[in-house]
Amino acid sequence: MKEWLKDAVFYEIYPQSFYDTNGDGIGDIPGIIEKLDYIKELGCNALWINPCFDSPFKDAGYDVRDYKKVAPRYGTNEDLVRLFDTAHEKGIRVLLDLVPGHTSEEHEWFKASCQPEHNEYSDRFIWTNSCFTWGGGMPFIGGETERNGTYILNFFKCQPALNYGYGTCREPWQQPTDAPGPRATVEAIKDVMRFWLDKGCDGFRVDMAASLVKNDTKDKKYTCAIWREIAAMLAEEYPEAAMVSEWNEPKLSLKNGFDMDFMLEHPNSGYSWLMRNYDGATDSDPHNIGNCYFCADSDVGIAKFLDHWLPLYKATRKDGLYCPITCNHDTIRPSAGLTVDELKLAYAMLFTLPGAPFLYYGDEIGMRYLPLPTKEGGYFRTGSRTPMQWKKGKNLGFSKAKADKLYLPVDPAPDAPTVAAQEKDPDSLLNTVKSLLALRHARADLHADAPFKVLYAADPETDGQRPFAYKRGKLVCAVNPALDEAALPLNLRKGLKPLFALGGGGIKDGTLYLGAQSFVILG
Numbered sequence: 001m002k003e004w005l006k007d008a009v010f011y012e013i014y015p016q017s018f019y020d021t022n023g024d025g026i027g028d029i030p031g032i033i034e035k036l037d038y039i040k041e042l043g044c045n046a047l048w049i050n051p052c053f054d055s056p057f058k059d060a061g062y063d064v065r066d067y068k069k070v071a072p073r074y075g076t077n078e079d080l081v082r083l084f085d086t087a088h089e090k091g092i093r094v095l096l097d098l099v100p101g102h103t104s105e106e107h108e109w110f111k112a113s114c115q116p117e118h119n120e121y122s123d124r125f126i127w128t129n130s131c132f133t134w135g136g137g138m139p140f141i142g143g144e145t146e147r148n149g150t151y152i153l154n155f156f157k158c159q160p161a162l163n164y165g166y167g168t169c170r171e172p173w174q175q176p177t178d179a180p181g182p183r184a185t186v187e188a189i190k191d192v193m194r195f196w197l198d199k200g201c202d203g204f205r206v207d208m209a210a211s212l213v214k215n216d217t218k219d220k221k222y223t224c225a226i227w228r229e230i231a232a233m234l235a236e237e238y239p240e241a242a243m244v245s246e247w248n249e250p251k252l253s254l255k256n257g258f259d260m261d262f263m264l265e266h267p268n269s270g271y272s273w274l275m276r277n278y279d280g281a282t283d284s285d286p287h288n289i290g291n292c293y294f295c296a297d298s299d300v301g302i303a304k305f306l307d308h309w310l311p312l313y314k315a316t317r318k319d320g321l322y323c324p325i326t327c328n329h330d331t332i333r334p335s336a337g338l339t340v341d342e343l344k345l346a347y348a349m350l351f352t353l354p355g356a357p358f359l360y361y362g363d364e365i366g367m368r369y370l371p372l373p374t375k376e377g378g379y380f381r382t383g384s385r386t387p388m389q390w391k392k393g394k395n396l397g398f399s400k401a402k403a404d405k406l407y408l409p410v411d412p413a414p415d416a417p418t419v420a421a422q423e424k425d426p427d428s429l430l431n432t433v434k435s436l437l438a439l440r441h442a443r444a445d446l447h448a449d450a451p452f453k454v455l456y457a458a459d460p461e462t463d464g465q466r467p468f469a470y471k472r473g474k475l476v477c478a479v480n481p482a483l484d485e486a487a488l489p490l491n492l493r494k495g496l497k498p499l500f501a502l503g504g505g506g507i508k509d510g511t512l513y514l515g516a517q518s519f520v521i522l523g
């Protein structure tokens with residue numbers, strides 16, 4: 001494992017919404033540079049920046065028109081290089097968002113691929129051999145191009161799938177992964193990676209990493225082979241560079257070249273049971289987050305999380321990091337379902353689990369999910385993408401633009417949380433995050449790769465309680481999310497002292513007493 005990942009804490013930045021320095025209502029790269037000290041003081045030492053490349057923004061930049069050009073609304077390539085350099089001076093690494101599965105329909109590669117005459121890019125995307133041959137069960141577009149064929153989509157209509165070939169080729173138009181077209185795609189993506197790595201970026205968050213090869217085997221044999229090849233290129237040419245996959249299948253990702261994979265909120269995933277079990281949500285009421293472990297009045301025990309997470313962690317801990325997230329730009333913010341007290345406990349656990357944590361901008365102050373009309377293909381996700389709330393006053397300190405020019409409106413609530421207000425309050429969520437992360441950095445026992453062991457996992461059905469205790473190295477962490485007190489017969493050794501504590505509690509004769517809604521780290 002790369003040494004720097006052991007102590008890495010990532011901060012995810014949605015660049016549109018972080019900080020606007022030129023008054024156009026949209027966040028920009030100089031804005032990220034200005035806020036690097038804030039990020040550092042918070043305790044984050046690595047960034048994941050959502051796509052900041054030239055794009056028609058039909059999917060908020062995940063529809064890339066030019067992989068090698070910063071979108072003018074965010075600044076220039078020189079600004080991005082300045083961000084790498086300034087971040088490095090402050091000990092912060094920067095991951096860019098790599099979108100290898102598709103481009104925008106406006107990308108030059110795709111425009112050339114649509115031409116009827118054969119050219120260098122004819123096989124860069126996946127085409128059938130006639131306009132009347134459909135996509136073999138995959139989403140496709142036909143009848144739009146001079147080229148006589150239909151093309152496969154990877155996500156939205158604006159995102160044609162790049163051609164990495166087929167695992168199983170049954171039709172004449174399907175290409176094996178070692179055909180010249182798919183091989184050229186792999187080389188083109190490596191070229192994009194080298195372009196930014198040469199300019200100083202530290203690696204990539206990889207969008208839809210599982211999506212490359214179509215009709216792949218169940219264990220994604222062909223897609224995995226491509227990631228191993230790319231990881232080998234990085235190991236040789238950029239040994240410090242890291243990749244984190246959007247996959248949530250650590251047994252595949254971490255064993256096939258990725259340094260990290262992060263948790264996603266799929267139904268029944270460990271993350272969902274901790275933070276947001278959607279059993280109560282419907283399309284018309286997505287806020288109804290239902291019962292999850294950190295809800296004080298829930299009946300969900302820690303087993304729901306452990307059943308999913310623990311086997312994955314155990315099977316992959318030697319291969320890489322399976323990383324906890326507070327949420328991300330595709331999810332509803334955790335504050336929609338958890339109170340500030342509940343969020344404190346949730347973050348305390350997320351930041352003391354193995355793996356490198358990912359903190360989504362604004363979650364550190366409990367920014368709210370706002371029900372808003374869709375913007376740039378966001379749909380329900382738009383409500384988690386609103387401008388960062390720096391301080392009271394105009395646009396909550398995000399931008400000097402007129403309010404109607406903002407990328408998205410700021411939280412209009414009179415009590416909208418802000419950084420400035422929470423900095424002054426020692427008990428704020430922000431200051432809780434800061435103390436947790438400071439402790440995490442100070443104690444190697446809390447680093448990403450330090451050992452983890454379950455000490456106590458109550459089952460609410462039999463114990464009537466829900467506390468959970470675990471060991472990280474020599475430290476003991478324990479949480480009680482419920483409103484009742486709990487006693488954990490842990491037979492703790494003498495002399496353990498709280499290094500961090502929320503809520504009351506104490507140790508007597510080796511038994512750990514936990515107050516209502518409490519978290520303690522003992523060492």
Ligand code: NOJ
Pocket residue numbers: 059062063099155207208246329330
């Ligand atoms: C996953 C990204 O996180 C999401 O925002 C995007 O819409 C899709 N991939 C398509 O790239």
